[in-house]
Amino acid sequence: MSAVNLLDFDLAGLTAYCEQLGEKRFRATQLFRWVHQRGMSDFARMSDLAKSFRDKLGAVAAVRVPAVLSEQASSDGTIKWLFDVGHGDAVEAVFIPEDDRGTLCVSSQAGCAVGCRFCSTGHQGFSRNLSTSEIVGQLWFAEHHLRQRLHLPEGTRAITNVVMMGMGEPLQNYAALLPALRVMLDDHGYGLSRRRVTVSTSGVVPMIDRLRDDCPVALAVSLHAPNDALRDDLVPLNKKYPLSELLSACERYLEAAPRDFITFEYCMLDGVNDRHEHARQLVDLVQGRARDTQGRPIHAKPLSCKLNLIPFNPFPASGLIRSPRAQVLEFAGILQDAGIVTTIRKTRGDDIDAACGQLAGEVQDRTRIEQRRAGRAAIPILAVNTSASPVEAIPINEGHA
Numbered sequence: 001m002s003a004v005n006l007l008d009f010d011l012a013g014l015t016a017y018c019e020q021l022g023e024k025r026f027r028a029t030q031l032f033r034w035v036h037q038r039g040m041s042d043f044a045r046m047s048d049l050a051k052s053f054r055d056k057l058g059a060v061a062a063v064r065v066p067a068v069l070s071e072q073a074s075s076d077g078t079i080k081w082l083f084d085v086g087h088g089d090a091v092e093a094v095f096i097p098e099d100d101r102g103t104l105c106v107s108s109q110a111g112c113a114v115g116c117r118f119c120s121t122g123h124q125g126f127s128r129n130l131s132t133s134e135i136v137g138q139l140w141f142a143e144h145h146l147r148q149r150l151h152l153p154e155g156t157r158a159i160t161n162v163v164m165m166g167m168g169e170p171l172q173n174y175a176a177l178l179p180a181l182r183v184m185l186d187d188h189g190y191g192l193s194r195r196r197v198t199v200s201t202s203g204v205v206p207m208i209d210r211l212r213d214d215c216p217v218a219l220a221v222s223l224h225a226p227n228d229a230l231r232d233d234l235v236p237l238n239k240k241y242p243l244s245e246l247l248s249a250c251e252r253y254l255e256a257a258p259r260d261f262i263t264f265e266y267c268m269l270d271g272v273n274d275r276h277e278h279a280r281q282l283v284d285l286v287q288g289r290a291r292d293t294q295g296r297p298i299h300a301k302p303l304s305c306k307l308n309l310i311p312f313n314p315f316p317a318s319g320l321i322r323s324p325r326a327q328v329l330e331f332a333g334i335l336q337d338a339g340i341v342t343t344i345r346k347t348r349g350d351d352i353d354a355a356c357g358q359l360a361g362e363v364q365d366r367t368r369i370e371q372r373r374a375g376r377a378a379i380p381i382l383a384v385n386t387s388a389s390p391v392e393a394i395p396i397n398e399g400h401a
Contacts, residue, residue, distance in 0.1 A: 003060060003062040003064075004017065004061045005133045006035055006061055006063050007063060007065070007132065007133035007136045008131060008132045008136075008179070009132075009179065010132075010179040010180075010182035010186065011028065011186050011189070014028045014031065015028040021053075021056055021060070023053055023056075027049065027053060029188055030046075030049060031046070031049065034049075035140075036140065036186075036188070036189040037188070037189070039140065039144030039147070041062075043057040043061075044058065064137070065133075065137040065140055066083035066085050066091075066137050066141075067083065067084045068081050068082070068083060068141065069083065069084050069090055077097045078094060078095065079094070079095040080092055080093070081095075081141070083138060083141075085110055085130060087127075087128075088127075089111075089127050089128065090110075091109075091130065091138075091168075092107060092167060093138040093142060093166055094166065095142055095158075102146070102157070102158050102160050102161070103159070103162070103163060104143075104163070105163050106138050106162055106164055106166050107168055108129070108130055108135055108167070108168040108169070108176070109129050109167060109168025109172070110126070110127040110128050110129075110130065110168070111124050111125050111126040111127045111128075111167065112124075112169055113125075113126040114169050114172075114202045114236065114237050116202065116222070116224070116234060116235050116236070117233070117234050117318070117320065118224070118234065118267050118269060118312055118320055120315040120318075121167045121168065123318070129168075129173040129176060130168070130176060131176055132176045132177075132180050132183075134176075135176060135180040136180050136183050136184075139162060139183075139184065139190065142158070142159060143158050143159045157190075159190070160196060161192070161196045161197070161198075162184055162190075162192060162197050163220075165198070169201065169237075170199050170200065170201060171201045171204040171207035171208065172207075177199070178214055178215055181197060181217060184197050185217070193258070194216065194218065194258035195218055198217060198218040198263075199217055199218070199219060199220070200220040200222060200265065201219070201220070201221060201222065202222045202235050203222070203235065203237055203241050203246045203249075204237070204241065205241040205249045208249040208253055209252060209253075211253070212252060212253045212255070212256045212257070213256070216253070217258065218258055218263070219253055219257060219263070220263040220264075220265055220308070221246065221250060221264050221265065222235060222265045222267075223265060223266050224265070224266055224267050224273060226273070226278050226279075226281035226290070227285075227290070230272075230278075231243065234269075234272075243285065243290075243298050243299070244292070244298045244299060247285075247299035250262045254303075254304060260304055261304045261305050262303065262304070263305070263306050263308055264286070264305050264306070264307050264308065265310055266307055266308065267310045267311075268309055268312055268322065268323035268327070268328050269312050269321070269322075269323060270312075270320075270321040270322060270327070271321070272320065274327050276330065276331070278331070279330075280334060282307070282335065283334065283340065285298060285299070286302065286303050286305050286340060287302045287338065287340075288302045288303070305341075306341045307332075307340055307341070307342045307343070308342075308343050308344075309332055309342065309343070309344045311344070311345065311347050328344060329344075332344060
């Protein structure tokens, strides 16, 4: 029988496991701190645990982290790791350093079944969900590796923010995601605040409601289109959960959210979703004025939100082009003039394919994505008036989500 991986447990789960071993509850808290706060995987070195308990753990348990297959460092300080999760699959995690924080972008699946057109992960198809230990293992490795690498003083965190924006749709792996989030938030674990942990979703409406009830961290929604027709094409999940249902779920989420707004991610695609008309439709959508094809309101009241405009990061086979910077600034200006808080994401790590939408890893596709994609129609690209005079740059707050 293989050893139980302790990274699969949140504190409640570890407590139950320790009780099964005949240990008192407080032993689980001690063990949890050793594993997550000190990065210790050798039970023999956990000095304040009884020797009998250490011997017992050595016989039945382990702290196993996915093996690192490769590391790439960007010229801007971004670091990307490729983790081996077995059976021919590998996933990526990315560390993004800033002056005031260190953000880790974590994967939740080997591949992704949603199949967004602008995302490299979706073009690879889907193999399987990651386990809780495979999700937490990315954070465990990055935190304790970087502490040593950066020579951080004892008690200083390397990772201050976690974003579930790596490979996969987190809310389609909810059973493994929830314990992982609880480990991140636990004061005996990584002690991150709910405002500093973000789950990004393409819009799995029932699970947005579950997350609100179970563990309401910051929420980012991959919007990418201001109407259902275009979003159906860019984010196929929209056919199941259209904008009216998605925005209603966002409204409900705000009742428990750690922030008083939802972040909408919007990848800027030249000639596809970046025209002035799209910006005006987006304003109407979040301010409660948009209507569907039958003239019914999509969402009848304004939604407290922030728009994060993301420069598209090209990859082979996408067939899409990044919007010119002047166009992005014009688009952002329309949103800002309507009173919508708008940022333009700073591209980081694109020289090592670590930027938004570029994570690919290695996936044994079980969904036959290439065959299914061959039957999809091309996205219509709108003609651009190249004779128009350039627009003066509008000052926009630039930063990460």
